[in-house]
Amino acid sequence: MQTISLWLAVAIVFLTGWAIIKKYQVNMVLFLAGFLLNVLALFNGTSDFLPKNATPTGLLGFDLFELFRAISRTQIAGVGFIILVSGGFASYMQVTGASDRFVTVCAKPISLLKNPYLILAFVFILGHCLGLVITSAAGLAMLLIVTVYPLIISVGCSPLAAAAVVASVLCVGYAPASGVAVMAAELVHLDPVQYLVSYQLTMAAPVVLVMALTHVIVQRYYDKKDGDKGVVADLAELEAKRKEIEKTPLIYAFMPILPLVLLLIFNKMVYKTITMNVATAMFLSWFVCFLIDLVYRRDAKKSFDLSFAMFKGMGSILTSTVGLIFVAAFFAKGLQNVGLITYLIDVAKNCGLGVTGTGVVLSAIIGLVTVLTGSGVAAFTSLAHVIPSVAEHLNSDGIAIMLMMHTASEMLRAISPVAGVIIIVAGFAQVNPLQVVRRTWIPCVVGYITMLIVVSLLFG
Numbered sequence: 001m002q003t004i005s006l007w008l009a010v011a012i013v014f015l016t017g018w019a020i021i022k023k024y025q026v027n028m029v030l031f032l033a034g035f036l037l038n039v040l041a042l043f044n045g046t047s048d049f050l051p052k053n054a055t056p057t058g059l060l061g062f063d064l065f066e067l068f069r070a071i072s073r074t075q076i077a078g079v080g081f082i083i084l085v086s087g088g089f090a091s092y093m094q095v096t097g098a099s100d101r102f103v104t105v106c107a108k109p110i111s112l113l114k115n116p117y118l119i120l121a122f123v124f125i126l127g128h129c130l131g132l133v134i135t136s137a138a139g140l141a142m143l144l145i146v147t148v149y150p151l152i153i154s155v156g157c158s159p160l161a162a163a164a165v166v167a168s169v170l171c172v173g174y175a176p177a178s179g180v181a182v183m184a185a186e187l188v189h190l191d192p193v194q195y196l197v198s199y200q201l202t203m204a205a206p207v208v209l210v211m212a213l214t215h216v217i218v219q220r221y222y223d224k225k226d227g228d229k230g231v232v233a234d235l236a237e238l239e240a241k242r243k244e245i246e247k248t249p250l251i252y253a254f255m256p257i258l259p260l261v262l263l264l265i266f267n268k269m270v271y272k273t274i275t276m277n278v279a280t281a282m283f284l285s286w287f288v289c290f291l292i293d294l295v296y297r298r299d300a301k302k303s304f305d306l307s308f309a310m311f312k313g314m315g316s317i318l319t320s321t322v323g324l325i326f327v328a329a330f331f332a333k334g335l336q337n338v339g340l341i342t343y344l345i346d347v348a349k350n351c352g353l354g355v356t357g358t359g360v361v362l363s364a365i366i367g368l369v370t371v372l373t374g375s376g377v378a379a380f381t382s383l384a385h386v387i388p389s390v391a392e393h394l395n396s397d398g399i400a401i402m403l404m405m406h407t408a409s410e411m412l413r414a415i416s417p418v419a420g421v422i423i424i425v426a427g428f429a430q431v432n433p434l435q436v437v438r439r440t441w442i443p444c445v446v447g448y449i450t451m452l453i454v455v456s457l458l459f460g
Helices: 002-021 026-043 060-077 079-096 098-112 116-130 137-147 149-154 159-167 179-187 192-226 235-245 250-254 258-265 278-297 300-307 309-337 340-350 354-373 376-384 387-393 399-415 420-429 433-459
Strands: none
Touching (some): 002 340, 026 060, 026 376, 060 079, 060 309, 079 278, 079 300, 098 116, 098 149, 098 250, 116 137, 116 149, 116 192, 137 420, 149 235, 159 192, 179 309, 179 376, 192 258, 300 309, 309 340, 309 376, 354 399, 354 433, 399 420, 420 433
């Protein structure tokens, strides 16, 4: 019976992957898959599957929904709440124009450079750094198009080269701004700031430099090979948009980084007596930014209306990200209850994979699903919750595996022709998305391989 259950579980997993690739609604796909896996576990004899914070209802069928309730409650009270608040703050920064102004200020030094391919490398590194504050790949790409795209074109780079660099800048989603990164940190029992400073930044530094250098080589090669520079966008229109953004007071440019500054100062690594968690930093920053907006806008009603974006953003994140985490955790629990995780771990041990090998395999799976679906969020969240169990069986803290899986879901998005950011940038450059992917896949794959090597050497 155990063998049959495992094969049925594998079939459910493959069917789940197929449904996600075919663009079925991800939340419902993962919920149904988790439900079927847990039912399978019940038929296999599993009875004690409820967590400590759940009380049996007296009927196993009802207990399945009690399990989902308990998982959802745990997630919303922990990492889910942090993600809600982070999303709300990001939404507020967007409606006030602070995010746009932040990018225009950061892009200023680029105008001092003259070599077109040196500018490409700098844009990639700058865009990557902006990911510390701006977590939407598509949103960041659009901001870079308005602010630096005209400059890249004017110094002699092709529209395709500019599009490829802009589309691939967000190759690492950083905590604490990224909700998915916060979830990753929580699953390996790290404070988000510790995950950022001690692990993500250490890993990202060499990876980003390698990717920037690869972009220079690849874009220069294709510019010479293709000859045709492509269609140049309406630069005058972009210049007008940039000037409109720069009308926003300069102080607004510093608003988006306020939570990060607070968290980097008030944490256990700096202050042992004064500490601040992510949600507190976001709420405090929101209130401070509201006061600043109130003073500079000189329109109390408008400032009050804009401040509500914090709560609207939280609601939006609940439906898009936090709800996905609920069902992903339920799916992962089903994988554990049916015994598939234990079986895969045993296979990995027998094959001698260890921590590094297991991380490489799991990251490759997530990367493949990301490329096929265009979104790494569903791929990552559906498997991330199994990492604590995998790490425990491998006598590891799970950080190396988490870094590999999490980074793969972000980095390989830029080689998917169906990814939102690729479609948006390709549309702006007036080219086929596959033409953009032709120029992004080499830098992204090189970066992915470099990331695996760095993580293996430093944290494996």
